[in-house]
Amino acid sequence: MSANISSADVANSPSQSKQKYNLNKLQKRLRRNVGKAIADFGMIEHNDKVMVCLSGGKDSYTMLDILMFLKKIAPIHFDIVAVNLDQKQPGFPEHVLPQYLDSLGVEYKIVEEDTYSIVKDKIPEGKTTCSLCSRLRRGILYRTAKELGATKIALGHHRDDMLETFFLNMFHGGKLKSMPPKLVSDNGEHIVIRPLAYCNEKDIIKYSEAAEFPIIPCNLCGSQENLQRQNIKAMLQDWNRRFPGRIESMFRALQNVAPSHLVDKNLYDFKSIKTQDAPVADGDIGFDPPSFDTQPTAEEENDIHIVNMTEAK
Ligand code: SF4
Numbered sequence: 680m681s682a683n684i685s686s687a688d689v690a691n692s693p694s695q696s697k698q699k700y701n702l703n704k705l706q707k708r709l710r711r712n713v714g715k716a717i718a719d720f721g722m723i724e725h726n727d728k729v730m731v732c733l734s735g736g737k738d739s740y741t742m743l744d745i746l747m748f749l750k751k752i753a754p755i756h757f758d759i760v761a762v763n764l765d766q767k768q769p770g771f772p773e774h775v776l777p778q779y780l781d782s783l784g785v786e787y788k789i790v791e792e793d794t795y796s797i798v799k800d801k802i803p804e805g806k807t808t809c810s811l812c813s814r815l816r817r818g819i820l821y822r823t824a825k826e827l828g829a830t831k832i833a834l835g836h837h838r839d840d841m842l843e844t845f846f847l848n849m850f851h852g853g854k855l856k857s858m859p860p861k862l863v864s865d866n867g868e869h870i871v872i873r874p875l876a877y878c879n880e881k882d883i884i885k886y887s888e889a890a891e892f893p894i895i896p897c898n899l900c901g902s903q904e905n906l907q908r909q910n911i912k913a914m915l916q917d918w919n920r921r922f923p924g925r926i927e928s929m930f931r932a933l934q935n936v937a938p939s940h941l942v943d944k945n946l947y948d949f950k951s952i953k954t955q956d957a958p959v960a961d962g963d964i965g966f967d968p969p970s971f972d973t974q975p976t977a978e979e980e981n982d983i984h985i986v987n988m989t990e991a992k
Pocket of ligand 1 (some may be wrong): 900
């Protein structure tokens with residue numbers, strides 16, 4: 680059973696009807712975006728067993744909710760198993776996820792591993808604990824996927840996480856690199872997917888509030904979110920306020936890369952460039968300033984693209 684936010688008690692006042700309409704639109708948009716990402720990147724195949732990593736935050740609840748809906752309407756068969764890692768952080772409300780998952784009737788596993796003590800033991804007070812914690816968590820999730828026979832591992836990162844990572848890598852790592860929507864795990868054994876790749880965080884926040892997911896706070900370990908990521912997030916939010924459409928344009932850029940117009944000699948063989956008789960398809964005009972066509976925003980594009988899975992409903 681996925682969250683049915685449209686069935687909330689709605690009286691007949693115009694503002695409540697409008698609210699219901701907006702929530703319906705939001706739910707449809709999120710489902711459509713997830714369906715489109717799954718189709719575009721071949722994330723889920725027939726007979727896959729998808730291990731949905733559930734942290735108890737808004738993103739992973741939303742991902743599980745939408746995947747459960749798509750499972751019902753998809754033209755292919757796939758199974759879902761939700762997995763939560765209880766890292767034994769002080770104050771972790773152990774009963775919340777089992778209660779919620781029981782109510783959904785979804786297969787799940789809670790893995791209990793005290794990574795909190797390991798991290799506290801190994802990392803000096805005041806230092807950032809996230810990198811060791813993430814490494815430990817990753818290893819445990821890979822092991823769990825193997826034990827469960829999962830063929831895909833689904834993570835709840837969304838479009839805005841991907842953009843933040845892109846700028847983090849560019850500003851601090853000297854790399855043009857984001858978070859891939861689909862990848863092979865670093866140990867080579869698993870396929871990791873990010874079904875929320877086309878979903879924006881604002882939609883997820885609104886959806887999660889409307890669906891009243893039982894959110895577990897993410898600061899139980901006492902660690903702060905990486906300061907550099909916080910700065911990038913603030914920068915993007917500021918751009919979004921001052922230049923509407925810029926975030927959508929940047930995300931389109933990640934899907935529209937021109938290696939011949941970057942400076943990576945390993946990606947494009949500049950040395951072998953030769954003149955040719957026919958005009959070059961998409962060739963550079965060289966001497967003229969660039970011009971920019973008006974492109975539809977991602978949301979407009981989403982309204983144009985109807986995803987097969989959602990259409991089947
Ligand atoms: S915020 Fe806490 S739980 Fe999350 S990765 Fe960092 S140390 Fe681990």
